Amino acid sequence: MIDETTDGEIDRVIAAAAAAAQPLAATTPGQRASWLHTAADALDKAAEDLIPVAARETQLPAQPRLRSELVRTVFQLRLFARVLEDGEFLDAALDHADPNWPMGPRPDIRRAMVPMGPVLVFAAGNFPFALSVAGHDTAAALAAGCPVVVKAHPGHPELSARTRDVLVEALARAGAPAGTFDMITGVRAGVTALRHPALAAASFTGSAAGGRALFDIANARPRPIPFYGELGSVNPVLVTAGAVRERGRAIAEGFVGSFTLGAGQFCTKPGLLLLPAGHGLDAVLRGSVESVSPQAMLNDRIADGYLAGVRRLRENSAVTVLSAPGPGDDPFRPTLLKVAAADFTRAAEELGGECFGPTSLIIEYDGEAELRAVLDALEPGLTATVHAEDAEIDRVRTLLPTLTRLAGRLLWNGWPTGITLSWAQQHGGPYPATTAPGFTSMGTAAIARFLRPVAWQGFPDALLPPALREDNPWALPRRVDGIRVAGRETDR
Amino acid sequence: MIDETTDGEIDRVIAAAAAAAQPLAATTPGQRASWLHTAADALDKAAEDLIPVAARETQLPAQPRLRSELVRTVFQLRLFARVLEDGEFLDAALDHADPNWPMGPRPDIRRAMVPMGPVLVFAAGNFPFALSVAGHDTAAALAAGCPVVVKAHPGHPELSARTRDVLVEALARAGAPAGTFDMITGVRAGVTALRHPALAAASFTGSAAGGRALFDIANARPRPIPFYGELGSVNPVLVTAGAVRERGRAIAEGFVGSFTLGAGQFCTKPGLLLLPAGHGLDAVLRGSVESVSPQAMLNDRIADGYLAGVRRLRENSAVTVLSAPGPGDDPFRPTLLKVAAADFTRAAEELGGECFGPTSLIIEYDGEAELRAVLDALEPGLTATVHAEDAEIDRVRTLLPTLTRLAGRLLWNGWPTGITLSWAQQHGGPYPATTAPGFTSMGTAAIARFLRPVAWQGFPDALLPPALREDNPWALPRRVDGIRVAGRETDR
Numbered sequence: 001m002i003d004e005t006t007d008g009e010i011d012r013v014i015a016a017a018a019a020a021a022q023p024l025a026a027t028t029p030g031q032r033a034s035w036l037h038t039a040a041d042a043l044d045k046a047a048e049d050l051i052p053v054a055a056r057e058t059q060l061p062a063q064p065r066l067r068s069e070l071v072r073t074v075f076q077l078r079l080f081a082r083v084l085e086d087g088e089f090l091d092a093a094l095d096h097a098d099p100n101w102p103m104g105p106r107p108d109i110r111r112a113m114v115p116m117g118p119v120l121v122f123a124a125g126n127f128p129f130a131l132s133v134a135g136h137d138t139a140a141a142l143a144a145g146c147p148v149v150v151k152a153h154p155g156h157p158e159l160s161a162r163t164r165d166v167l168v169e170a171l172a173r174a175g176a177p178a179g180t181f182d183m184i185t186g187v188r189a190g191v192t193a194l195r196h197p198a199l200a201a202a203s204f205t206g207s208a209a210g211g212r213a214l215f216d217i218a219n220a221r222p223r224p225i226p227f228y229g230e231l232g233s234v235n236p237v238l239v240t241a242g243a244v245r246e247r248g249r250a251i252a253e254g255f256v257g258s259f260t261l262g263a264g265q266f267c268t269k270p271g272l273l274l275l276p277a278g279h280g281l282d283a284v285l286r287g288s289v290e291s292v293s294p295q296a297m298l299n300d301r302i303a304d305g306y307l308a309g310v311r312r313l314r315e316n317s318a319v320t321v322l323s324a325p326g327p328g329d330d331p332f333r334p335t336l337l338k339v340a341a342a343d344f345t346r347a348a349e350e351l352g353g354e355c356f357g358p359t360s361l362i363i364e365y366d367g368e369a370e371l372r373a374v375l376d377a378l379e380p381g382l383t384a385t386v387h388a389e390d391a392e393i394d395r396v397r398t399l400l401p402t403l404t405r406l407a408g409r410l411l412w413n414g415w416p417t418g419i420t421l422s423w424a425q426q427h428g429g430p431y432p433a434t435t436a437p438g439f440t441s442m443g444t445a446a447i448a449r450f451l452r453p454v455a456w457q458g459f460p461d462a463l464l465p466p467a468l469r470e471d472n473p474w475a476l477p478r479r480v481d482g483i484r485v486a487g488r489e490t491d492r
Numbered sequence: 493m494i495d496e497t498t499d500g501e502i503d504r505v506i507a508a509a510a511a512a513a514q515p516l517a518a519t520t521p522g523q524r525a526s527w528l529h530t531a532a533d534a535l536d537k538a539a540e541d542l543i544p545v546a547a548r549e550t551q552l553p554a555q556p557r558l559r560s561e562l563v564r565t566v567f568q569l570r571l572f573a574r575v576l577e578d579g580e581f582l583d584a585a586l587d588h589a590d591p592n593w594p595m596g597p598r599p600d601i602r603r604a605m606v607p608m609g610p611v612l613v614f615a616a617g618n619f620p621f622a623l624s625v626a627g628h629d630t631a632a633a634l635a636a637g638c639p640v641v642v643k644a645h646p647g648h649p650e651l652s653a654r655t656r657d658v659l660v661e662a663l664a665r666a667g668a669p670a671g672t673f674d675m676i677t678g679v680r681a682g683v684t685a686l687r688h689p690a691l692a693a694a695s696f697t698g699s700a701a702g703g704r705a706l707f708d709i710a711n712a713r714p715r716p717i718p719f720y721g722e723l724g725s726v727n728p729v730l731v732t733a734g735a736v737r738e739r740g741r742a743i744a745e746g747f748v749g750s751f752t753l754g755a756g757q758f759c760t761k762p763g764l765l766l767l768p769a770g771h772g773l774d775a776v777l778r779g780s781v782e783s784v785s786p787q788a789m790l791n792d793r794i795a796d797g798y799l800a801g802v803r804r805l806r807e808n809s810a811v812t813v814l815s816a817p818g819p820g821d822d823p824f825r826p827t828l829l830k831v832a833a834a835d836f837t838r839a840a841e842e843l844g845g846e847c848f849g850p851t852s853l854i855i856e857y858d859g860e861a862e863l864r865a866v867l868d869a870l871e872p873g874l875t876a877t878v879h880a881e882d883a884e885i886d887r888v889r890t891l892l893p894t895l896t897r898l899a900g901r902l903l904w905n906g907w908p909t910g911i912t913l914s915w916a917q918q919h920g921g922p923y924p925a926t927t928a929p930g931f932t933s934m935g936t937a938a939i940a941r942f943l944r945p946v947a948w949q950g951f952p953d954a955l956l957p958p959a960l961r962e963d964n965p966w967a968l969p970r971r972v973d974g975i976r977v978a979g980r981e982t983d984r
């Protein structure tokens with residue numbers, strides 16, 4: 001059991017965050033970059049303390065999983081430091097006064113991003129480092145200049161508390177204002193905090209049911225705030241006849257590796273595999289699944305939800321079993337199911353949702369019409385994958401508009417699990433993938449969720465933020481009178 | 493009375509929009525720019541037909557108001573054509589595969605914006621051209637590549653129908669797919685359309701009550717969609733002692749001109765004027781207000797709401813009248829009220845809201861503490877204005893963080909009415925100014941509301957969208973491996 005943060009303590013934590021908002025907004029991107037580097041160093045240094053706690057609380061293997069997740073977490077903090085050093089996130093634009101502007105004389109007007117204010121981050125359970133206390137949302141919001149309050153995930157309470165201490169200490173040492181970062185615990189505390197009037201935005205990674213409930217609370221506030229929820233995804237993988245022919249075995253093995261990775265507890269787990277009828281891969285798939293050792297699930301709630309989900313899928317009379325644990329087996333051995341395309345299309349609502357854990361459903365399609373009917377019946381998600389041969393490019397091209405409608409990230413001959421972080425990453429998509437399809441929750445662009453634009457009209461240079469001063473003291477890339485002007489980076 | 497679009501007709505219109513989504517998404521920015529130019533030409537050509545209809549239906553003067561609004565509307569269409577020609581709106585980023593990426597080997601991943609899909613635009617009543625059928629939201633959504641269905645405003649039904657015909661004809665002539673644009677009418681039809689599963693986003697400009705109701709409906713959908721509501725704003729104007737001393741009369745006259753412009757029926761009308769106690773401007777203000785001729789209100793609903801709002805303000809015993817229509821006067825002569833800062837702060841909820849029409853409230857503050865208390869009691873909005881002297885810059889600087897919290901656009905020695913459109917414009921702010929504080933509803937950046945990012949991972953060049961192909965066929969500005977690369981524009 002973890003202690004629920006009391007209402008008084010929630011008030012204190014959020015008041016401190018609110019008090020930190022203005023001092024934080026007045027810091028330079030360079031200052032915040034140095035805090036993120038200090039935090040990254042501190043996390044790195046605490047690895048030997050933190051990883052064993054994480055392993056004990058989450059049942060995830062210390063090696064290689066938790067070790068590489070910590071590397072990723074440290075990288076995330078440094079990546080946002082680089083975003084700050086780059087400066088384009090400020091989206092600075094200057095339009096000088098123009099008496100000849102076609103719609104009528106234009107005043108001097110200049111626009112840049114400012115931090116939104118205090119952000120509540122709901123930590124995820126499946127990435128106890130990378131999407132938790134010092135995780136990606138925290139890094140993005142701190143980079144934006146927003147105070148952060150994390151609602152800890154109950155799955156790793158001691159790790160959360162220790163990580164919180166590392167981060168609070170590092171930020172204080174680096175010179176961040178008091179109140180820049182803190183943590184609360186407990187479901188009720190999260191809801192109370194989400195209703196707090198001083199909050200400016202919230203982010204969440206977790207289940208569709210939990211995320212939707214919080215989204216509804218954020219929108220029902222007297223003053224609604226942006227709620228960036230990443231709720232789940234089924235991640236279909238489409239395999240063409242040519243790909244089966246050329247490398248069916250490799251695809252089957254890659255698929256099994258991807259859907260069973262981390263016991264299938266990833267939002268990018270491929271939950272549907274669309275195979276052409278007559279693929280002849282049943283034996284390979286079955287053998288591959290049976291060679292996977294069962295892994296412990298993160299916690300009982302997820303384990304129970306998983307077993308119930310698999311049971312529901314198997315209750316559908318059109319679904320057959322390719323491989324599943326027998327009566328005496330570990331119930332968390334991977335389960336692979338199969339259904340004909342026409343049957344899937346008829347029951348897409350029941351069969352096409354996410355089942356979080358080591359299971360996936362193969363859909364066998366016979367011809368283009370069946371394939372299209374399946375794709376049209378799918379709900380949008382985070383990813384959609386195609387396995388095809390170069391000779392099939394023209395045929396795949398006709399499917400791309402449909403796949404684009406379905407997902408925020410499209411993959412070619414790859415697997416959706418294992419998300420890189422870079423400038424071009426996109427982790428998000430139409431609902432239910434996320435509640436805010438115009439944004440990403442991973443990669444450098446994730447900082448945009450915690451910024452809002454402000455314009456200054458007719459201001460004297462001395463009162464403008466540095467990003468908008470005439471002499472461009474931060475050497476930012478900017479748009480001046482409609483023309484892009486390079487900053488420091490492309491100047492060199 | 494206008495006819496309510498039937499459910500069958502709504503289905504037909506939205507199905508046509510949904511069917512147009514993929515063909516539209518496949519068009520080039522250059523094609524869409526040419527449509528916008530064709531639409532602009534057609535509107536321009538129809539001016540002599542449309543302006544008299546607008547004048548009759550809205551009671552707004554044909555000259556200069558409606559004529560200049562049509563100029564603005566035509567300009568908006570051309571401005572978004574320029575956004576399309578510029579190409580930065582696609583936010584193209586390419587990260588090549590990198591085996592040495594610090595968090596682990598990176599696949600090739602590329603990201604760009606795609607259109608969200610069918611957009612429902614709720615037209616505004618106070619700008620029958622610029623924020624209506626062929627208005628700013630329509631221009632932005634079409635530029636983004638989204639089919640648009642406008643829900644017409646009931647205040648100008650014939651103008652709406654005629655504008656719709658001009659736009660439909662121009663788009664067809666320019667080669668836009670059938671279903672790219674259409675219109676529905678009636679409150680119930682708007683709600684029915686907002687619940688339609690094929691819709692991807694909606695935008696709205698209007699009252700706080702109406703906008704909140706629609707926002708709630710958009711969020712309560714089984715699959716919520718982004719709802720960009722611009723709900724209203726009180727637009728405080730702060731005048732310093734120095735400014736009163738140097739140019740009190742000019743400020744008083746400018747203020748009266750701004751709050752009575754268009755009978756105060758602008759979302760940027762200055763609803764609060766903060767004056768230092770002892771300003772001595774009562775007589776000037778009164779004289780200035782009394783020299784303004786009353787104007788007809790847009791419609792009975794707005795007129796009734798205005799009179800009720802003024803009545804509520806006057807019922808507060810701390811509020812005194814500087815100038816108001818007498819018993820026999822036109823009730824829409826401007827009303828100017830006054831209250832002491834301490835009284836305002838105690839009753840900020842009742843006194844600090846928007847009252848749409850030709851009224852404003854002067855708040856007299858005695859010293860810095862009273863001023864700060866007033867600012868802290870205000871709700872956020874679209875704009876906040878400062879009138880001050882250069883010698884007071886250091887004092888004003890200490891107030892700027894509070895003003896920035898309050899608004900999306902800050903003005904120095906200007907008036908918030910009369911919004912220019914350019915790259916740096918920002919029209920939006922924290923709730924209740926808008927339901928989506930990360931965006932603007934005016935200016936070039938407004939296109940972002942109707943776009944969503946998609947990443948392509950590991951794709952062959954032949955299947956990538958042109959924006960992301962290796963040879964950059966559209967000569968776009970892009971970010972390649974983290975470095976900005978100039979496009980055509982800065983190449984010249």
